[in-house]
Amino acid sequence: METITLAQGGGGVATNALVERVFLTHLREFFVSLGEDAGVFSPHSAMACSTDSFVITPVVFAGGDIGKLSVCGSSNDVAMMGAKPVYINFGFMLEEGLEIALLESIIQSIAKELRLTGLKILSADTKVLPKGSIDKLFINTTCLGEILLPNVSTQALSVGDSIIVSAPIGAHGASIFAARENIKLESSVQSDCAQLYPMLAPLFAKCPRIHTMRDATRGGLSAVLHEWVQDRELCIELDEGALPIDEGVQGICEILGLEPSHLANEGVCVLAVDKSDTQEVCDILRGHSLGSKACVIGEVYAASKQTKSRVVLINEWGGKRFMEYPQGELLPRIC
């Protein structure tokens, strides 16, 4: 079994050989330039830029791996600003002893995901760490996108906005929980890990009044909605029965005592849109496979003293309770 060696992190002959054989074999076509300290690009519009580090365990999971996740995570953060993801940068941190075959399969996942949206690589860096000083591999990505829909912002959230969720929630978190707890379910739950831009492109083109967008990663739907109303004179009311939760995810949550709305997602976004555009946004989202179950789950209201900065769940009998803001560490190394 061939593995990563410390010499491959030294910046000399062995590093270049590793880069050539494992990385460039699969990624050469995506680089804007090679052999320089930095990638050069000529922007045509305002840009959005976002960085994220991926430290997930296990590194391969149902529905993806750390490579796919590292592209989707940053690509989605940029898309949430109304932007088309265009460029990406990679920082690889590898543990001495990592299997090269595993690394290669992760690099192949990355290549597949870059091809999907036409992303180009501006720069990349590889570090090798002595065995034990890191667990397998971490990947940092920084994505840059061209803004197509300006002014999408948390600050644009307004009274009367409809809250739309693009897909059933909690699948990424549930699948990682299940993998770690060795829960085997007949209805296999898969991570929702996916790039959202292909679903959102037609939405940006028709340019309806999208006020705010966020992908519901760490902290889940609950963290996103709470951050939106934090320190604002707003509250969000959710129709509890409308929250889309797949049966398998619900099952895992019941076994482990989890809240689906606290679970991480990696291919689900939450949108706040002007009420008059609600139907159009839902129709466009449903036109893409990732958004086929998109639905309205609630609305933004002016807050009372009691409901300021809160998210209120309304059950089918009209009963109200506050949604809980995730407090502790639900699951380390989820993304």
Next chain:
Amino acid sequence: METITLAQGGGGVATNALVERVFLTHLREFFVSLGEDAGVFSPHSAMACSTDSFVITPVVFAGGDIGKLSVCGSSNDVAMMGAKPVYINFGFMLEEGLEIALLESIIQSIAKELRLTGLKILSADTKVLPKGSIDKLFINTTCLGEILLPNVSTQALSVGDSIIVSAPIGAHGASIFAARENIKLESSVQSDCAQLYPMLAPLFAKCPRIHTMRDATRGGLSAVLHEWVQDRELCIELDEGALPIDEGVQGICEILGLEPSHLANEGVCVLAVDKSDTQEVCDILRGHSLGSKACVIGEVYAASKQTKSRVVLINEWGGKRFMEYPQGELLPRIC
């Protein structure tokens, strides 16, 4: 002693409290925007972008710490493309149990370094990992710069170019080696860790014919020069006696059996310039404290069959030998 907890990585209340208290206390003024998934900027020119992960141990060393290093490293990579560093992104990976006081001092180093060159933060991300799955903390930075001097490139290296080095070599590598080997020397060697842009700005403004620039980090001066001539019909001849090496660095190298030209630098750049501009470039570099010992060390020649892609050292008696390309891992976790 207050330390980092897993809950601070959960994406909820505790994460926000950590970000607010430790990160934003020192870095708020540098953010282009807060509370969004990505930072937005409007570029005025072609841009250079470079990413780098910093995994150095010890995290605090003579002449700097991992925070300062993480800014200098990416900032310098961008400057090497003839660009002014303008924006930066941070990915922090923290080990559960990390002392908050240590983290805070590292964040303060970052703030100081950002202030020095007016860098703004586009985005940042914080992950917390369970104790043992990472050693203390890693930082990834991605820097973006506005290109002032286009066409600086490895490919522009030409026969007749003078090779200039901006400062004595090997101080960063030697200081980290010394720290790890517990070598105490009277003449304390300090890392050269520094942002190079302030030294280079007047050079870019006068726009002399700089063909190629590179900061000599991992792999040292030797790796840079070898990469420049790799697969080209060129060789570089160096005047061995002209290589600037401080006494303390020389001492450490003699004790440990190291080649100064293989040691990492974090504030030294190598320039290949049109011969007619040699004096002007040296004069401008010497006008800044970082470049006060800048000097010409060699020249680019058309290669013979024997010297193709090689770096040749010429000693004071005219004897020639090939410079060695760093082969193995000299020292893991040097940057």
